[in-house]
Amino acid sequence: MGWLWKTPSKEGESQTPPPASSGLPDSGLPSAHTAHASTPSSSAQADHPPTLTREEQADAEWKKLIASLEGDISQKSHDKRRSTPETPSLDTSSSNPHAPPNSIAPDSLYPDTMSCRSAFDYAFFCQSFGGQFVNVYRYGELRSCSEHWSNFWLCMKTRTWGDERRKEAIRDHYRKKAIKYKTGPSSEDVWDVRTESIGECFNGDFAALEREVKAAEEAAAAAAASQKAAAASATAEASSASS
Template sequence: MGWLWSSAAAPADAKAADAAAPTSQPQTTPTQKPSPPTTPSQPLTPAQLAEKDLQAALAEFDAENKASAPKKPIFKRTPRAPTEGTPSTATPESELNVEDALYPTTMSCRDAFDAAFYCQSLGGQFNAVYRYGGMQSCSDHWKSFWFCMRSKSYAGQREDMIKEHYRKKALKYKVGPSSEDVWESREKKMEWGEAFSEGVEELLPGESDEEWNVRERKRREGRNSGTV
């Protein structure tokens, strides 16, 4: 009769095993969103290219200004003066070139660009009229700016190139017209109300600008000499 008990217990064991087994749930795979279609890159317009070049130049100027920031001075110990017993090793006076040491060896491209840009402005031309008696060309300022940009590629020779550039510039502008050639220098202080008190003579009927300038020049010369 034992086989009856064993056969009856078999279904109960199968149910317990089924209850103990973990229920498997279907796994859900995440769905990926389709990527948006890539649009071909459009060519830049001339205005965008100019803006890109300007931003690159300004970034280069900022890097140069940071690199040329003033550093802490280095104090060197000066040698003592030679005594009577020791021979002097100083350089002869004929070999000293003090003027050569006055020219700078560094140059800021940002300052050169600002000077050229200011020269083309209304204020820059008014300053030129006051100093030189007429409007001036800004080509020299732009030449200095492009020279500064080119000299960056000569790392070992840049200091000598900049010094030579300023030497040539000094030889060109050392002797030239000044404001005293345009305006008369004042030797005494003017009294209150005397400045800009003289009226400007009008053109005579049929008189040209050149004829008026000649007549006005003669009038000023006569006033300075005391004949008028």
């Protein structure tokens, strides 16, 4: 009956050799089939990590947030170093941020830069309960936050503009704001403007007045000293009379 396993195999079929027996008795070790069967269960356990508590999830999310912020900061610093030229500039005004502007035109009095982050912080704080509480404390009433939001949206709108166009738009925005507040109410609405001179209350010989004040102070000091001496002599006479 040997012809049953000696028949030629078909083309394309691979013959798998039978596993070689070691000749040792079964020692209870898991077979290859058992190990292969246990592999899916271990992979299933790996696919389902242990459940984290609420505190552990919060810590993990916080670490991810810190890592993302650190990555953004490092990327910005790297881009800034790449964009900064290695050779120093000959223009000293650009290296000193506090240097006065080169132009003396009236438009140079208005700033030409704006921080979108600061504008959003101001608008968000004004919209909050704390911001309105500050408005009530300072002005006695609730205030509108439209001005802060207009600053923020202007900054966001001009982010993609060119440098010159962006500077001109921001400068024009601050110019309109200055015109709005400089032409508004002033202290003259409370105090009447003086239309005539106050007289001669500040006229006179100030040197002579100073001498008179000094002489009066010296006379007062001499009178106090004489009174003190008289009191001391009276005390001495009283003590001698009693003895």
